[in-house]
Amino acid sequence: MAKKGTTDEVKKILLGGKGIKSKRFIQRNPDIVKNLSAPPIKKFWLNIKGIKTLNNVAKVAYRSREPGVVTNGLNVGLGPLTAILILSKVAYEFAAYFNGIVTSKFYLAILYQDRSQFNFVVLQSVLIMLSTVILLALNTTLSGVIAAKMRLALTRYTHDSYILPLVLNKINMNKELDNPDQRITQDIDKLSQTYANVMTVLIITPALVVYYTVRTWITTGSYGPISIYVYFIVGLIAINAFTPLVSSKVFAAERSEGVFRNQHVILRDQAETISFYGAEEKSKNEADISLVVLVKNQIKVALATFPVQFVYQFFSYFGSILTYIVIGLRFLGGYYDNLPPEDKAGLLSQSSFIIMYLIFSFTTIISGFTDFGKLIGYAVRITQVWEQLDELKKTSKGAYWIEESRNDSIELSSLDVSTPTGVKLITNLSLTVLKGENLLITGKNGLGKTSLLRVIKGLWCPTTGTVALPFKNGSPDVYFLPQLSILVQGSLLDQIIYPGNFYNIMDTPDVTPRALEALKTVGLSHLLKYKSTTELNLNVSEEGKDSADIDPDVSALEVRHDVASWYEQLSPGEIQRLSIARVLFWNPNFVVMDESTSSLDEVAEYDLYSKIMARNITIISVGHKKSLERLHKHKLEILEGCSYNYYPLY
Numbered sequence: 001m002a003k004k005g006t007t008d009e010v011k012k013i014l015l016g017g018k019g020i021k022s023k024r025f026i027q028r029n030p031d032i033v034k035n036l037s038a039p040p041i042k043k044f045w046l047n048i049k050g051i052k053t054l055n056n057v058a059k060v061a062y063r064s065r066e067p068g069v070v071t072n073g074l075n076v077g078l079g080p081l082t083a084i085l086i087l088s089k090v091a092y093e094f095a096a097y098f099n100g101i102v103t104s105k106f107y108l109a110i111l112y113q114d115r116s117q118f119n120f121v122v123l124q125s126v127l128i129m130l131s132t133v134i135l136l137a138l139n140t141t142l143s144g145v146i147a148a149k150m151r152l153a154l155t156r157y158t159h160d161s162y163i164l165p166l167v168l169n170k171i172n173m174n175k176e177l178d179n180p181d182q183r184i185t186q187d188i189d190k191l192s193q194t195y196a197n198v199m200t201v202l203i204i205t206p207a208l209v210v211y212y213t214v215r216t217w218i219t220t221g222s223y224g225p226i227s228i229y230v231y232f233i234v235g236l237i238a239i240n241a242f243t244p245l246v247s248s249k250v251f252a253a254e255r256s257e258g259v260f261r262n263q264h265v266i267l268r269d270q271a272e273t274i275s276f277y278g279a280e281e282k283s284k285n286e287a288d289i290s291l292v293v294l295v296k297n298q299i300k301v302a303l304a305t306f307p308v309q310f311v312y313q314f315f316s317y318f319g320s321i322l323t324y325i326v327i328g329l330r331f332l333g334g335y336y337d338n339l340p341p342e343d344k345a346g347l348l349s350q351s352s353f354i355i356m357y358l359i360f361s362f363t364t365i366i367s368g369f370t371d372f373g374k375l376i377g378y379a380v381r382i383t384q385v386w387e388q389l390d391e392l393k394k395t396s397k398g399a400y401w402i403e404e405s406r407n408d409s410i411e412l413s414s415l416d417v418s419t420p421t422g423v424k425l426i427t428n429l430s431l432t433v434l435k436g437e438n439l440l441i442t443g444k445n446g447l448g449k450t451s452l453l454r455v456i457k458g459l460w461c462p463t464t465g466t467v468a469l470p471f472k473n474g475s476p477d478v479y480f481l482p483q484l485s486i487l488v489q490g491s492l493l494d495q496i497i498y499p500g501n502f503y504n505i506m507d508t509p510d511v512t513p514r515a516l517e518a519l520k521t522v523g524l525s526h527l528l529k530y531k532s533t534t535e536l537n538l539n540v541s542e543e544g545k546d547s548a549d550i551d552p553d554v555s556a557l558e559v560r561h562d563v564a565s566w567y568e569q570l571s572p573g574e575i576q577r578l579s580i581a582r583v584l585f586w587n588p589n590f591v592v593m594d595e596s597t598s599s600l601d602e603v604a605e606y607d608l609y610s611k612i613m614a615r616n617i618t619i620i621s622v623g624h625k626k627s628l629e630r631l632h633k634h635k636l637e638i639l640e641g642c643s644y645n646y647y648p649l650y
């Protein structure tokens, strides 16, 4: 039954029609309906707001110092690179001009049967062809470098305000902004690529239009340029009518691309869990639905592109006919009757090139505008992330409720804890956790235990009350072990010193021995023998050291592996032991552990708690196991109705 139902759902979305517009479907699947519709963004290009948005994005990229420091032998900033690209494109236009003119020289040399002139023109044309080819290759290369550097500048700029305490968590919880990750990883890349291609076109082509207009005027008189300009304006109006459609459809397609990619990230990360549940059919259904929504949106982009492409191709092909109409009328009008036929042939070739190039420049502008529409679509998606980040910065007053405690203790005073949606969880909580007096927090699921930790960490703002924490070097000296532990790309050492950064803390002389000791203390020495097929090709052991001098345990600690291989290799219990190795390594004043030993047996749990306490680290635990009680001095029991019990355990 389920199988039939799910397949029907995919089919319904695939085929569209009444089903997916029904009230019931919309109520049940608001996200799918939202993803199937393009946002009401009209007139993306030629719209001042859109141009301003793009301008803001470009400003961020050009003001950044980042692109100048990425070397690969090219430690040149975006500004100079763009200037070089423009120069190179201008040089290419000269080469293209001579390329076009050289045909008429061939006509003259051949028709006059002038051998030496013919040889000269052959040599000239080969040289022009060579420079054209070199410049074309150079332009493509430079555009690629500019796109990569622009991506770096924009992404680093976004990272600077995205991956921040209080911000990362909040923006990802905020459902108003779809897929910030996709906007950062994909849209910035697409914007940079499109920008590098279209920017020079829009800068240089107007100058070409002026030059070839003058040349056309000289060749044909005023009627040539006038008829071509009228032709261009008609084309522009037609394209202008259709381009906004493409922009908004591109926006919607990007959004559904993000949803689809997300489904695959879940499939990859949760592969084993899905298999245990036997939920492949359900997962396939979800992946298929997002794929169908994405494809529908991509088809909408393709369909919206049809009229634009039609006008564009019509403009381009009819342009050649128009060229000969314009030039033909001049010849038929007897304007060049006094010229010998050989000169007429040369002139015909040269004039047709000039007029054709004028039309070609207009065609380029029109196609540039189509890309410009896409560019603005990407720019809008990127600036929406920036606007959200700015908004968060403005509205966030920091963790103002957290202060430094006078003695080494944690003090909660008159705390009211609510969810971000305003549901009250705990009211008027006051207690002090003194150094050495562990606290156990218990309570039924969903009553607010983790939420209280969120307030203590500064992630959620309490309705009222304050939290005082012991500080070290200006920041709270409390290490948090969240319910779900995290493993990172890199070595075992990287896992233990998390969230420390290898390159920042390696100057401290005893880092490796301390990490090794922590690892052994939590009973994970066997991981030093871990050899994975995905060993990373980055040897981080100190250079210049004779490998014979390095302790084999230390070098094993530094072998880097892919993050996925860590998740595959370690069992949940081992991951929890590794988390406790982190606590031992960092040796904080307090540790807050949210069900951090749930996968361990009582003996192992007792052993690890004792080792933490032996370091004079005070523990606040959240847990359901009865066995935890003997390891804590006090218990805070969160009760229904926003109340609590707080009492000593011994």
Ligand SMILES: Nc1ncnc2c1ncn2[C@@H]1O[C@H](COP(=O)(O)OP(=O)(O)OP(=O)(O)O)[C@@H](O)[C@H]1O
Binding pocket: 173, 419, 420, 421, 425, 443, 444, 445, 446, 447, 448, 449, 450, 451, 452
């Ligand atoms: N981001 C959020 N927005 C709104 N409500 C939330 C959010 N996160 C959690 N909640 C709600 O807050 C309540 C308390 O959640 P919390 O995670 O603190 O429970 P808990 O006591 O730790 O439960 P458990 O024992 O299952 O871990 C739950 O009803 C939960 O649905």
